[in-house]
Amino acid sequence: MVGVPTRPRAQGYGVQIGEEWFRIAPSSDVPLNIYTQDSLAPRQENRASVEENVLDLGIAWSRSNLTGGEGMDRFPRGPGEQPQETDAIRFWDSSNVEINRPKEGDPYSIKLSTVSTLFTTPASAPVDMAASIDHWWYIGGTSVFRFDDFANTVADDTDNLADGNLVQIEASADNQVAVLTTSGDIWYKGANTNTYLKVYDQPTQGFPAQAIWLVKGRIIAATRDTASAGDGRMLEIAPVIGGTPATPTQGATVITIVDTFTQTMNACVDAGHAIVAAFADGSLRSYVTQTDTQGGSPDLTVHARTQVPRGENPYALAWNMGTLLILTIDSDGDHVRLYKAEVLDERFDFVVGDMQLLRTWTGPGETAPNYTKAMVATRDSILFWMEETDNVMNMWRYDLVTAGLVRERGEARTGVVSSVVFEDVIGFIDGTSIYVSSTTDRVAEGYLISPILNLGLNTTINWAAFVLAAKGLASNAKVEFYYSIEPEVAILNPTHASWISIQTLSAPGHSGVEQTKVGISSNTLALKIVLKRGSFNNSPEVTRIAVRGIPAHRDWIAEVPINVSDMVEAPGRAPYRVPGLGHTTHSRLFALSGLSVTLTLLQPPMVLHGVVHRIAEPTAYTGDRGSVTRVAVLQFRGSRTGATISDEGQSLGVLGLGIGQVGTASVGVLT
Amino acid sequence: MSDMRNLVDRAFRTYLEPPNARAAIAKLDGAILATDTALIVDITAWQVPEDEELMRQGVLLEIDSELIEVLTYDEFTGTCDVDRAKEGTVAVDHADRSSIKLSPNYTRLSVFEALADNISQLYPSLYTVRAVMVQGGRAAAMEDPLAVDIVEMTAGANGGPPIGGKIVDFHPDIGGRAVVADQMMGSAWVRYRRRFGSATSEDDTYEDLGLDPRWANIALIGACADLFVGQDIEASQVEWVGGVLAAENITVGTRAQVAGAMLRYREVLMDRAKSEMRAEYKTTMRFRPTQVSFR
Numbered sequence: 001m002v003g004v005p006t007r008p009r010a011q012g013y014g015v016q017i018g019e020e021w022f023r024i025a026p027s028s029d030v031p032l033n034i035y036t037q038d039s040l041a042p043r044q045e046n047r048a049s050v051e052e053n054v055l056d057l058g059i060a061w062s063r064s065n066l067t068g069g070e071g072m073d074r075f076p077r078g079p080g081e082q083p084q085e086t087d088a089i090r091f092w093d094s095s096n097v098e099i100n101r102p103k104e105g106d107p108y109s110i111k112l113s114t115v116s117t118l119f120t121t122p123a124s125a126p127v128d129m130a131a132s133i134d135h136w137w138y139i140g141g142t143s144v145f146r147f148d149d150f151a152n153t154v155a156d157d158t159d160n161l162a163d164g165n166l167v168q169i170e171a172s173a174d175n176q177v178a179v180l181t182t183s184g185d186i187w188y189k190g191a192n193t194n195t196y197l198k199v200y201d202q203p204t205q206g207f208p209a210q211a212i213w214l215v216k217g218r219i220i221a222a223t224r225d226t227a228s229a230g231d232g233r234m235l236e237i238a239p240v241i242g243g244t245p246a247t248p249t250q251g252a253t254v255i256t257i258v259d260t261f262t263q264t265m266n267a268c269v270d271a272g273h274a275i276v277a278a279f280a281d282g283s284l285r286s287y288v289t290q291t292d293t294q295g296g297s298p299d300l301t302v303h304a305r306t307q308v309p310r311g312e313n314p315y316a317l318a319w320n321m322g323t324l325l326i327l328t329i330d331s332d333g334d335h336v337r338l339y340k341a342e343v344l345d346e347r348f349d350f351v352v353g354d355m356q357l358l359r360t361w362t363g364p365g366e367t368a369p370n371y372t373k374a375m376v377a378t379r380d381s382i383l384f385w386m387e388e389t390d391n392v393m394n395m396w397r398y399d400l401v402t403a404g405l406v407r408e409r410g411e412a413r414t415g416v417v418s419s420v421v422f423e424d425v426i427g428f429i430d431g432t433s434i435y436v437s438s439t440t441d442r443v444a445e446g447y448l449i450s451p452i453l454n455l456g457l458n459t460t461i462n463w464a465a466f467v468l469a470a471k472g473l474a475s476n477a478k479v480e481f482y483y484s485i486e487p488e489v490a491i492l493n494p495t496h497a498s499w500i501s502i503q504t505l506s507a508p509g510h511s512g513v514e515q516t517k518v519g520i521s522s523n524t525l526a527l528k529i530v531l532k533r534g535s536f537n538n539s540p541e542v543t544r545i546a547v548r549g550i551p552a553h554r555d556w557i558a559e560v561p562i563n564v565s566d567m568v569e570a571p572g573r574a575p576y577r578v579p580g581l582g583h584t585t586h587s588r589l590f591a592l593s594g595l596s597v598t599l600t601l602l603q604p605p606m607v608l609h610g611v612v613h614r615i616a617e618p619t620a621y622t623g624d625r626g627s628v629t630r631v632a633v634l635q636f637r638g639s640r641t642g643a644t645i646s647d648e649g650q651s652l653g654v655l656g657l658g659i660g661q662v663g664t665a666s667v668g669v670l671t
Numbered sequence: 672m673s674d675m676r677n678l679v680d681r682a683f684r685t686y687l688e689p690p691n692a693r694a695a696i697a698k699l700d701g702a703i704l705a706t707d708t709a710l711i712v713d714i715t716a717w718q719v720p721e722d723e724e725l726m727r728q729g730v731l732l733e734i735d736s737e738l739i740e741v742l743t744y745d746e747f748t749g750t751c752d753v754d755r756a757k758e759g760t761v762a763v764d765h766a767d768r769s770s771i772k773l774s775p776n777y778t779r780l781s782v783f784e785a786l787a788d789n790i791s792q793l794y795p796s797l798y799t800v801r802a803v804m805v806q807g808g809r810a811a812a813m814e815d816p817l818a819v820d821i822v823e824m825t826a827g828a829n830g831g832p833p834i835g836g837k838i839v840d841f842h843p844d845i846g847g848r849a850v851v852a853d854q855m856m857g858s859a860w861v862r863y864r865r866r867f868g869s870a871t872s873e874d875d876t877y878e879d880l881g882l883d884p885r886w887a888n889i890a891l892i893g894a895c896a897d898l899f900v901g902q903d904i905e906a907s908q909v910e911w912v913g914g915v916l917a918a919e920n921i922t923v924g925t926r927a928q929v930a931g932a933m934l935r936y937r938e939v940l941m942d943r944a945k946s947e948m949r950a951e952y953k954t955t956m957r958f959r960p961t962q963v964s965f966r
Contacts (some may be wrong), residue, residue: 003720011719567719574692574776578724 002584004383009602012570015560017049017612017634018597020588025563025629029621034606037637051637052473054186058464059455062546065089065108066448067101069404071359073491075451084524093492095394095447098529099406101380111472112442112531113409120153121433129429130171131420134428137177138418138434139166144179144196150425150436159196161187170214178219184208186221186247188239199239206255207233213268215275218300222265234259234268234277234558236300258287258300267317267373271324273302274350278314278326282307283426286343286350304351312337318375318382319343319401324352325375325382336361336371336386338404358398359405361386374419374428383426385416387565395419395426409443411435442539447494450527450545452487460551463520466502466545468529469512475534478506479542481515487526493592499528505540521552539568549616556608564587566619582618582630589615589632599636673884676873678891679782686895686933687777691910695722695773699734700749702769705762707755710739714749714770725773731757733772734765736779736873737943777898782864785894787870790882794819794866794888797944799881800952802862804828805850813838813848815865818880822862824852830860838863889940896933 005011005021014024026032061075068089076092077083096113131137135145135156142165146157161179168180172191179187179196186200186209200221202208207223214220218236225231238254263280275288284307287300308314312328319325326339329487341355361371372393375384382398388407394417395409411428413435419428426437455461468481484490486498503515527547531540564586569575592612599608614635620628688694700713717723726744726834732753733739740754756762760780800822805811824836837855842849868880877884895912912929921936 113948261782467894568695568719568724570719570721572691572693573719574688574694576695576725576774577774578721579725581721 002581002588009350010571012568012573014602016598016600017589017592017636018595020592022585022589023563023569024560025565025631026561027621027631028627028629030561030619030633033557033559034601034604035557039181058548059457060546060548061450061453061455062544063089063091063450064544066091066099066110067108067399067402067404068407068473069099069402070094070302070398071405072451075453076456086404089402090404090450090451092451092526093407093494094446094448095407095464095494096410096443097406097448098408099448101399103400107543109471109543110448110529110531111541112444112446112533112539114438115441115443116428116437117410117441118410119150119427119434119436125419125432126429127165128169128418129420130169130177131422131427131433132171132175132177132299133173135171136420136422137169137171139169139179141165144177146170148192149423150427157194159189159194161196163187163198168212170212170652172217176214176217177310178212178214180209180212180221184223185238186212186219188219188237190520197239200235200255204208204237205253207231208234211265211268215268215270218275220268220275220277222261222268224264229249232263232265233257234261256299259285259302260507264313266313268359269274269317269319269324271317271319271352272322273343273345274303276317276319276324276343277351278317280313280315281622282310282312282314284308284314284326284341285354286352288350296404301494304349306352307341308343308355316373316375316384316442318383319375320377321380323382323398323400323403325384325398326355326539327357327371327373327375328369334362338384338398338405357442361388363605366627370508372416374416376419376421378421383419383421385419385428387415387528393430395428409437414602418560438550442533443531445532447528447530448542449491449494452491452524452526453547453549454524455549455551457523457549457551459551460521460523461525461549463517463522463549465514465516465548466527467512467514467544467548468503468505468542469544470540470542471508471511472539472541473506473508473511475538476506476539477534477538478504478532479540480504480532481545482524482528482530483547484496484521484528485520485522485524487524490528491526494528507512514548520607525549540604553639555608556640557613558601558606558608560599560601560636561631561635562634563629564589564632565628586618586632591636592634599638607641608636608638609641610636615636624664672746673887674874674876675730675783675880678786678887679779679873682786682891682895683777683779683842685891685915686912687782687898688931691911694775695719695725697722697726697732697771697773699765699767699769699771702765702767704764705755709750710765712749712751712766714742714746721950722773728753730774731778731898733775733778734769735763736760736783737763738778738780744819744897746930781898782894783870783873785897786890788891789893789897790867790880791869793882793886793895796941797883797889797948798866800862802860804855804858804860806858807845807850808855810842810844810849810851811856812845813850813863814846815862815863817865817868818848818863819866821850822864824850824856824859824861826856826859826927828858828860834859836861849862879935889937889944892933892937892940896937898929899933907956 005013008021012023013021013286015022066089068086069092070093073089073092097110098113099110102108122140126138126140129138135146135148137144142160142162144159145155148156163181163185165182166179167182170178174191176191177189183200184202187196188199191194207225209223213220220239221235223233223235236253236256236604261279266278266280268277269550274288277285283305286300286304287304289300290297309326311331314326314328316327324341328337337360338358339355340358341352344351344353369467370383380400383395383396385393387393390630391414393413394407395410397406397408413430415431416428417431420553470479481502482499483502484498490498527545529542533539553609564582566579566582568578569573616633618630620630685702689945691764698713698716703710722806728741730741730901736755737759740757742752742754744751818838821838824834825831826834834856839851840848865881867882870880915937919936923933
């Protein structure tokens with residue numbers, strides 16, 4: 001065992017690794033290399049934008065396609081979180097912007113939402129609306145108003161049912177309509193007629209109906225014995241159809257009790273394999289006709305029952321393209337949650353399964369959020385409304401293709417009680433008026449906030465450059481581009497003081513031009529864009545946002561040729577051979593492999609903290625003057641510190657390097 | 672004082688162990704007698720930690736001129752059992768704090784012997800001349816054991832006519848070395864050449880050896896060349912020796928050429944010394960009557 005040197009530099013040692021001192025033998029063939037390197041291994045990230053591969057220095061985050069929706073708080077995800085396929089097309093938050101999948105040939109873009117305009121404020125307040133392929137209806141007072149478009153406010157057909165006020169209207173795609181009165185009666189019209197007939201008369205046929213649905217061509221009603229809160233029935237009401245055109249026959253309805261319940265039946269939806277109903281007791285029940293299964297009765301039969309998490313009340317359902325969305329509110333009324341589920345097939349008895357929580361809303365000040373039961377399924381989206389701030393109803397869009405959720409529209413209304421989508425126009429009722437979305441005009445302002453970015457690095461990053469690309473920058477339309485190095489708080493508040501302007505893009509000439517910045521250093525960063533319209537019908541369209549970061553901290557790499565020969569070379573001393581010394585030295589070296597230690601290099605003077613990364617097998621080389629030396633190259637990876645070399649290492653003025661066969665060093669940055 | 676000890680030291684200092692290629696040295700912790708078979712090494716005085724690795728069985732240590740073989744070593748106490756007086760050296764007492772050379776490349780005894788050989792070998796190329804007055808008939812005693820040949824002999828105490836003679840190792844009338852003249856000489860001055868003595872001790876002075884101090888360097892160069900031949904000379908030593916020789920316009924290439932270069936340097940010095948010697952010891956030109964016959 002070689003003793004501990006008392007004066008390492010004077011005694012010819014070159015490096016201390018942990019507690020061990022070694023002699024080094026740099027040469028032109030095996031030099032001492034010190035350089036810096038990215039602290040992560042080279043990465044190939046192909047899931048995101050190709051622009052991330054264009055930039056040749058640093059690491060980039062670049063996005064054009066953000067159709068994956070909001071809710072991505074951190075990119076990349078933290079340790080232990082499983083990356084998802086859509087991570088690369090998601091963002092954190094937005095408001096009043098449309099992020100739709102583009103038409104063929106168009107680029108991905110982010111633009112302002114369309115503005116909504118007042119359609120009409122009828123004399124009788126509208127309470128509900130419905131749409132089919134050909135028409136849309138609303139009910140107000142005792143009348144049903146039918147429209148063929150949103151072109152003018154004069155109804156194309158009006159039916160006064162004269163049976164008390166109406167509270168709910170349902171329509172099927174093929175123009176069947178069912179209407180519920182405040183007294184619990186149900187009126188119905190067939191697909192090819194405009195004649196409404198009462199198909200359920202509650203005093204004679206049962207308890208008052210509380211809600212109705214048209215699913216799979218069936219009228220489903222939820223009735224309750226008002227005298228006995230526990231006696232609820234789910235009815236299928238089948239009017240007898242006759243005549244030409246086929247119209248229901250008054251009083252000839254066949255009523256079937258499908259199910260019973262003790263708490264409110266909140267929603268019922270055609271869910272493909274089955275009809276799914278939601279109840280206030282937390283249950284989601286699936287109903288299937290026997291003809292769909294075993295070839296028996298066409299009556300609906302309850303098949304499966306799923307329970308949402310305890311204490312939550314599923315109050316709205318929507319289904320399309322195999323996706324069932326469920327909105328629940330908890331018993332305290334503090335939180336509204338959105339779940340995504342599927343109705344499994346016959347093998348699983350049509351149970352509602354694979355339920356995943358997508359998002360949770362809390363109301364302003366953690367009080368009960370206002371919400372609406374209106375969920376509308378369109379060809380590729382499901383829309384629903386949520387009041388997240390006082391007097392502002394936000395319309396959310398769930399993209400059935402990308403599973404992205406976007407807060408698309410904010411309306412300064414106290415409540416949206418019903419909405420429809422008819423010929424790409426969104427219509428909704430706020431309790432007193434009907435509003436429709438414009439097909440041309442845009443809201444004044446909207447924003448989008450990126451996830452918290454750290455480029456997958458654990459070190460400080462110099463955020464060197466930013467890119468904003470946009471079009472439609474005419475008529476004073478502009479896009480403001482911001483960053484925050486306090487993203488953890490900034491992403492929760494679009495007006496947080498830490499948002500600092502990078503660029504305001506108001507002319508296409510600067511679109512896509514990299515904006516270099518200095519002095520922006522942090523581990524994490526978030527980006528925000530604010531879109532502002534020019535004229536009413538003009539919205540800027542953001543086609544790309546990007547940021548490039550260069551790690552401020554890079555690993556220091558020291559490649560040190562350790563002398564593992566039997567020869568002992570020290571300043572002022574004739575070299576001599578100690579048989580077996582090289583083997584001993586190499587064994588000592590190997591014992592350090594993988595250890596986290598301090599490396600002290602005497603020349604050039606440098607102290608690194610890190611890990612003994614790699615130890616090569618010894619190789620022999622013949623020096624310029626003919627001496628044969630065995631050298632094992634040690635690679636050390638770590639951080640350089642400001643520590644000075646120990647006094648012992650400097651105790652004598654005679655340098656360990658530059659004497660005898662030692663003398664070559666190179667210091668630089670590996671490119 | 673010019674003696675063999677100084678010359679040996681000079682050989683180490685100048686060529687064999689120059690300042691940047693010193694031998695591994697330890698210190699003796701306590702004096703030892705010639706009869707002791709154990710010694711203690713000062714374990715706090717290792718110049719380089721690896722030096723202690725040399726303290727293993729079979730390694731030769733050198734204290735003063737004595738070579739000592741290590742038999743055992745206790746790294747905790749520094750106690751070392753040894754076999755004394757190895758390789759023809761003589762066991763002697765050694766003082767406390769004496770330097771211990773660890774496995775030396777060049778032993779002091781070898782250097783001494785090489786120097787002794789090279790001093791002897793200076794003759795006949797170089798010699799010295801001395802004059803003494805002898806007295807006798809046809810033979811007179813020659814006290815100087817290094818005298819080898821008469822340069823000039825003249826009769827009479829004050830320089831008379833030259834007479835012929837020679838130096839013999841034994842003459843019966845004298846009972847030892849003697850000057851034998853061609854004729855009765857009475858008192859006569861004898862100038863004779865001297866060879867160089869063989870050194871037997873580091874205490875031997877130049878005077879004892881008949882060595883002109885000017886020529887000591889020639890013996891030194893020759894001795895080091897002899898020691899370098901066949902040795903793997905360390906690079907640092909090559910640089911040092913090369914620097915010394917370069918001052919004399921002797922170029923040293925690779926280490927294999929060091930010994931050759933030193934021998935060339937020795938010849939240069941020898942030629943220079945010969946010239947000086949001839950100038951100093953001019954041979955007396957003497958014309959004898961010669962019977963010339965013309966036929």
